[in-house]
Amino acid sequence: MTKAQLDNAFLTVSEAGEKAFVPYIMAGDGGLESLNERIRFLADSGATAIELGLPFSDPVADGPTIQAAGIRALEAGTTVQAVLDEVAKEKASRNVPLVIMTYLNPVFAYGVEAFASACAAAGISGLILPDLPLEEEGLVVEALQKHEIALIRLVALTSTPDRIRALAERAEGFLYAVTVAGTTGERATFVDQLGTHLQELKEISKAPVLAGFGVSTPEHVKELSQYCDGVVVGSKIVAALHQGDRQQVAELIRSIKQA
Amino acid sequence: MAIYPTETGHYGSFGGRFVPETLMPAILELEKAFKEAKEDPDFQEEMRYYLKQYVGRETPLYYAERLTATLGGPKIYLKREDLNHTGAHKINNTIGQALLTQRMGKKKVVAETGAGQHGVATATVSALLGLECIIFMGKEDVRRQALNVYRMELLGAQVVSVDQGNGTLKDAVNEAMRYWTANVEDTHYIFGTAAGPHPFPQIVRDFQRIIGDESRKQIIEAEGKLPEAIVACVGGGSNAIGMFYPFVDDRDVKMYGVEAGGMGLPTGKHAASLTEGKAGILHGSLSYLLQNEDGQVQEAHSISAGLDYPGVGPEHSYLKDAGRVTYDAVTDEEALEAVRLLSRTEGIIPALESAHAVAYCKKLAPVMDKEDVLVVCLSGRGDKDVNTIREAHETGGDSYD
Numbered sequence: 104m105t106k107a108q109l110d111n112a113f114l115t116v117s118e119a120g121e122k123a124f125v126p127y128i129m130a131g132d133g134g135l136e137s138l139n140e141r142i143r144f145l146a147d148s149g150a151t152a153i154e155l156g157l158p159f160s161d162p163v164a165d166g167p168t169i170q171a172a173g174i175r176a177l178e179a180g181t182t183v184q185a186v187l188d189e190v191a192k193e194k195a196s197r198n199v200p201l202v203i204m205t206y207l208n209p210v211f212a213y214g215v216e217a218f219a220s221a222c223a224a225a226g227i228s229g230l231i232l233p234d235l236p237l238e239e240e241g242l243v244v245e246a247l248q249k250h251e252i253a254l255i256r257l258v259a260l261t262s263t264p265d266r267i268r269a270l271a272e273r274a275e276g277f278l279y280a281v282t283v284a285g286t287t288g289e290r291a292t293f294v295d296q297l298g299t300h301l302q303e304l305k306e307i308s309k310a311p312v313l314a315g316f317g318v319s320t321p322e323h324v325k326e327l328s329q330y331c332d333g334v335v336v337g338s339k340i341v342a343a344l345h346q347g348d349r350q351q352v353a354e355l356i357r358s359i360k361q362a
Numbered sequence: 363m364a365i366y367p368t369e370t371g372h373y374g375s376f377g378g379r380f381v382p383e384t385l386m387p388a389i390l391e392l393e394k395a396f397k398e399a400k401e402d403p404d405f406q407e408e409m410r411y412y413l414k415q416y417v418g419r420e421t422p423l424y425y426a427e428r429l430t431a432t433l434g435g436p437k438i439y440l441k442r443e444d445l446n447h448t449g450a451h452k453i454n455n456t457i458g459q460a461l462l463t464q465r466m467g468k469k470k471v472v473a474e475t476g477a478g479q480h481g482v483a484t485a486t487v488s489a490l491l492g493l494e495c496i497i498f499m500g501k502e503d504v505r506r507q508a509l510n511v512y513r514m515e516l517l518g519a520q521v522v523s524v525d526q527g528n529g530t531l532k533d534a535v536n537e538a539m540r541y542w543t544a545n546v547e548d549t550h551y552i553f554g555t556a557a558g559p560h561p562f563p564q565i566v567r568d569f570q571r572i573i574g575d576e577s578r579k580q581i582i583e584a585e586g587k588l589p590e591a592i593v594a595c596v597g598g599g600s601n602a603i604g605m606f607y608p609f610v611d612d613r614d615v616k617m618y619g620v621e622a623g624g625m626g627l628p629t630g631k632h633a634a635s636l637t638e639g640k641a642g643i644l645h646g647s648l649s650y651l652l653q654n655e656d657g658q659v660q661e662a663h664s665i666s667a668g669l670d671y672p673g674v675g676p677e678h679s680y681l682k683d684a685g686r687v688t689y690d691a692v693t694d695e696e697a698l699e700a701v702r703l704l705s706r707t708e709g710i711i712p713a714l715e716s717a718h719a720v721a722y723c724k725k726l727a728p729v730m731d732k733e734d735v736l737v738v739c740l741s742g743r744g745d746k747d748v749n750t751i752r753e754a755h756e757t758g759g760d761s762y763d
């Protein structure tokens with residue numbers, strides 16, 4: 104059921120001839136008690152799915168904005184268990200799929216099997232682990248499959264053709280196309296070949312292709328979503344929510360409809 | 363003992379390459395370049411040339427007679443890595459990786475540094491080979507090791523002070539990895555210790571094993587036998603694995619890895635990953651790690667910047683679980699005492715890191731025979747630490763933070 108919820112959400116969007124918008128938020132940033140309310144706000148604003156960051160002390164794939172959000176969340180005492188408990192409370196009424204993004208160590212410390220099981224119980228659809236390349240997937244795939252949690256893989260601008268094929272072949276949930284060589288965070292522009300790269304991914308991927316890392320303006324959203332199935336927006340959303348600028352968040356999400 | 367790592371970079375259940383996909387192609391390229399270099403006689407010759415003419419190898423295995431007499435135990439030999447160019451074992455690795463960088467056609471290198479020794483060794487070989495060099499260093503370490511910062515700059519490197527986290531080695535590695543991710547096309551990451559994603563633990567070990575290879579030959583020449591025991595300090599584990607590796611199959615040689623016990627293990631303020639940590643993933647590999655229940659990595663504490671690291675190389679985790687090496691810790695105070703001991707008995711001021719290994723001799727001396735031989739890896743000299751040592755002695759032991 105869990106994984107299917109995510110697949111259905113993308114199907115609904117594509118059947119309507121639209122593109123997907125997946126905002127990222129850091130769980131515990133702004134207080135855990137506001138988490139479910141934030142999720143509802145994003146869903147009501149039109150998010151297709153929501154990426155929920157679990158904070159980690161050493162987020163090597165993240166730029167300054169998400170690093171800072173992670174530190175705020177950890178300083179507020181956010182734990183894996185507390186986030187899963189909080190999210191589980193509204194499992195039944197929630198109408199938007201959730202995907203967790205974190206690093207391998209918090210999952211490993213919790214216990215991979217226990218984590219997958221707890222995710223399923225909390226109604227989580229997928230898991231993104233930016234420090235888990237193809238080569239090391241063996242650590243988690245079985246447990247995730249058993250509990251019907253999609254392992255969302257990242258494909259990079261530097262990925263070689265054979266790696267791209269292997270990643271596209273295994274794609275489930277969505278294929279996360281990293282749009283910059285670098286960490287998360289706002290960018291002014293993207294490389295010229297990005298459009299072709301995304302189109303090629305879309306042709307071979309078993310799952311929808313979403314572009315993310317650096318996507319931060321309505322113009323980016325419109326530009327990139329032409330070539331694939333939608334976008335993930337992280338740092339910009341995290342920063343706007345931190346500043347209490349919900350209107351900016353809503354506008355960004357709305358920009359996908361005009362894509 | 364089986365040969366490690368496996369093809370996939372694992373040491374038993376440890377090791378691996380837990381890095382973002384953006385870095386994987388570079389990791390695989392590096393693995394290939396390293397394999398080819400190892401088989402290439404020209405590369406071997408180049409290494410031999412620089413190690414001899416530039417680094418100053420081989421380093422002596424020095425019989426520390428007065429230290430031996432003072433401790434009243436086994437005959438103590440010091441492997442004098444402190445006599446290398448730049449003052450520590452770090453350059454054995456940086457010269458090798460800088461030559462690899464050239465082989466891969468890259469012109470820029472990035473590195474992290476804690477004590478500054480690895481940073482200086484990287485800046486040095488970059489100057490030597492004409493590579494552009496950027497060094498990430500925690501802001502706390504920039505303060506503790508100001509002279510080394512200046513040294514790196516003098517050598518033409520750009521030093522970036524990292525104020526994320528607590529501004530120590532772990533945070534410098536994070537930033538160096540982020541920088542590498544963003545510049546991977548033309549930049550090689552010269553990782554400074556036997557940790558990180560495969561193939562780094564293997565590359566660093568293979569470049570550092572010259573410490574153990576030379577020691578093995580030298581001790582047989584001097585004593586006609588292998589030593590009864592070997593001691594080395596363990597930060598990320600490069601000098602220790604370099605010393606231990608050639609002896610791993612010599613079952614009668616006992617090996618001791620000494621971690622930083624900081625203010626004492628019960629205080630929680632230490633850097634003893636193997637002694638006190640549990641398995642986890644940091645900086646690309648699965649290994650013993652200081653972390654809380656929730657998998658958040660904890661800050662390490664040590665008076666010695668080079669040991670101030672919550673993780674450790676995966677091969678050490680493997681050797682610990684296999685029971686082949688005993689890992690233990692000594693405190694800041696014991697290390698400081700050892701600095702004084704070695705300075706006064708032998709006229710050698712050791713690096714604070716290396717002083718941890720010397721301190722452990724005091725513990726081993728009473729339980730070994732006088733006929734026994736104990737080899738200690740003196741990984742570096744103490745010039746860089748003189749200020750820290752002076753401050754600590756003046757204020758009675760733990761003036762740092």
Ligand SMILES: Cc1ncc(COP(=O)(O)O)c(C=O)c1O
Pocket residue numbers: 450451452476477478479480554555556595596597598599600601602667668669713715716741742743
């Ligand atoms: C002199 C010296 N010894 C030891 C170390 C610890 O590193 P490793 O455990 O990799 O040998 C350092 C690190 O900076 C050092 O400078």
